Amino acid sequence: xxxxNNQCPMQNGNAEILLSYCARSxxxxxxxxxxxxxxxxxxxxxxxxxxxxxxxxxDAWEAEPISADFxxxxxxxxxxxxxxxxWERWTSPVRQFFQGGMGWxxxxxxxxxxLTLVIALSIENPFRTEPAGQTVKLEAQEIEQAERxxxxxxMLRQLEAPEEETSL
Amino acid sequence: MDMMAVATxxxxxxxxxxxxxxxxxxxxxxxxxxRAPVIHFLYRMIQNQAVAEELAQEVxxxxxxxxxxxxxxxxxxxxxxxxxxHVALNHIRDGxxxxxxxxxxxxxxxxxxxxxxxxxxxxxxxxxxxxxxxEIRQAIELLPAKQRAAVLMHKYQEMEYSQIAAALECSxxxxxxxxxxxxxxxxxxxxxxxGRE
Numbered sequence: 253x254x255x256x257n258n259q260c261p262m263q264n265g266n267a268e269i270l271l272s273y274c275a276r277s278x279x280x281x282x283x284x285x286x287x288x289x290x291x292x293x294x295x296x297x298x299x300x301x302x303x304x305x306x307x308x309x310x311d312a313w314e315a316e317p318i319s320a321d322f323x324x325x326x327x328x329x330x331x332x333x334x335x336x337x338x339w340e341r342w343t344s345p346v347r348q349f350f351q352g353g354m355g356w357x358x359x360x361x362x363x364x365x366x367l368t369l370v371i372a373l374s375i376e377n378p379f380r381t382e383p384a385g386q387t388v389k390l391e392a393q394e395i396e397q398a399e400r401x402x403x404x405x406x407m408l409r410q411l412e413a414p415e416e417e418t419s420l
Numbered sequence: 421m422d423m424m425a426v427a428t429x430x431x432x433x434x435x436x437x438x439x440x441x442x443x444x445x446x447x448x449x450x451x452x453x454x455r456a457p458v459i460h461f462l463y464r465m466i467q468n469q470a471v472a473e474e475l476a477q478e479v480x481x482x483x484x485x486x487x488x489x490x491x492x493x494x495x496x497x498x499x500x501x502x503x504x505x506h507v508a509l510n511h512i513r514d515g516x517x518x519x520x521x522x523x524x525x526x527x528x529x530x531x532x533x534x535x536x537x538x539x540x541x542x543x544x545x546x547x548x549x550x551x552x553x554x555e556i557r558q559a560i561e562l563l564p565a566k567q568r569a570a571v572l573m574h575k576y577q578e579m580e581y582s583q584i585a586a587a588l589e590c591s592x593x594x595x596x597x598x599x600x601x602x603x604x605x606x607x608x609x610x611x612x613x614x615g616r617e
Contacts, residue, residue: 268596268600275574275575277578302607302611303603303607305607305611305613306603306606306607306610306611308613309555309556309610309613310556310560310575310576312556313464313553313556313557313560315456315459315463315464316463316469316472318456318459318473319473322455322459322473322476323448323451326451326477326480326481329477329481330480330481330484333484337485
């Protein structure tokens with residue numbers, strides 16, 4: 253704004269400077285220039301007067317007093333939030349897993365490890381035992397062999413018996 | 421920006437950096453300094469003191485929880501009012517504001533009748549003041565939320581255009597536009613108060 257040349261802030265699209273004047277945020281030199289302009293420009297004078305009325309009205313709007321326990325309530329809320337935050341940090345992976353937030357991707361390494369262990373143990377297992385069915389089958393074979401041996405002995409005994417009778 | 425402002429920036433940012441290092445005493449200092457401006461801003465945005473205090477707690481809680489990621493890239497006040505504006509605008513957007521306002525209107529009416537009944541000698545003066553206050557309150561309340569936030573930061577927090585722009589996450593020219601439209605509306609509604617009381 254150039255007050256000396258009587259350039260009007262309203263005319264040259266610089267009403268911002270009038271607003272700053274009303275807000276008393278201009279430097280002293282600029283304030284003096286505006287005040288000089290206002291003596292000559294009715295439009296800007298009216299605008300500034302209205303703005304100052306609004307400004308004064310807004311000054312009259314006082315804020316309410318703040319509750320005495322505001323800080324205490326805030327610190328309690330912060331403490332609660334911090335506790336929740338710590339709990340969430342610890343349980344987050346589990347909760348995300350059950351909520352489906354992480355999908356199945358993190359499970360795959362665990363599945364791969366489990367499968368590897370199963371395969372390795374099935375190939376080379378020092379504690380491996382025979383299946384129950386096989387054990388029963390082996391026991392049956394042994395009994396059958398024993399029975400057959402007993403039968404053979406009985407047959408030999410019968411064959412020897414007539415020779416004894418003949419010799420008598 | 422004057423030297424005093426620069427010193428203030430450094431002091432608040434320094435306090436916040438200490439909070440980041442785990443110094444809760446610095447947080448108490450920041451709270452003591454900025455508690456009233458934040459609550460008053462929210463009160464004028466929402467026009468309900470209980471809700472304003474509730475929202476202010478949310479603001480300071482967010483400040484505290486953001487301490488680890490805090491970087492002093494902007495003036496602390498600008499950062500603080502960005503959070504406060506977010507909280508207030510979200511509250512208004514979610515429609516909670518209208519419900520609060522209904523109860524406030526009921527309280528105002530009841531308050532007026534109580535005054536009329538119990539304080540007869542000063543009733544006229546009080547009613548004039550109440551009416552003026554109500555007019556200002558309604559004029560500001562009827563502004564669109566973003567214009568309201570800009571005006572309140574400009575008028576009561578004396579923030580510069582660049583700070584308001586950073587707080588509202590828009591350009592400086594957008595802030596100027598918001599302010600001019602807002603003040604135009606307020607001039608149209610409140611200019612008749614010139615010379616009254």
